[in-house]
Amino acid sequence: xxxxxxxxxxxxxxxxxxxxxxxxxxxxxxxxxxxxxxxxxxxxxxxxxxxxxxxxxxxxxxxxxxxxxxxxxxxxxxxxxxx
Numbered sequence: 001x002x003x004x005x006x007x008x009x010x011x012x013x014x015x016x017x018x019x020x021x022x023x024x025x026x027x028x029x030x031x032x033x034x035x036x037x038x039x040x041x042x043x044x045x046x047x048x049x050x051x052x053x054x055x056x057x058x059x060x061x062x063x064x065x066x067x068x069x070x071x072x073x074x075x076x077x078x079x080x081x082x083x
Contacts, residue, residue: 008046013054020047 008016023044026032032040 004043005046008043008050011047011050013051013058016047016050016054020044020051023047 008019011019023040027037027040027044
């Protein structure tokens with residue numbers, strides 16, 4: 001599983017999401033033996049966590065527009081900055 005986690009950490013968001021969709025598809029098919037289902041579930045959870053971390057990192061980089069009281073854009077600030 002450690003090698004699997006290393007592999008997952010090197011995936012782009014898009015590749016991780018595709019892999020997660022494949023895991024879900026296989027689990028939903030009902031054609032996977034129990035032991036393999038458990039392995040797939042663990043991989044799916046690792047992929048989900050990776051995708052969430054990538055989304056969180058992207059959100060932290062987003063800038064928001066700070067407006068004046070009259071609604072005009074004044075400047076930009078980091079997404080997580082206090083207004």
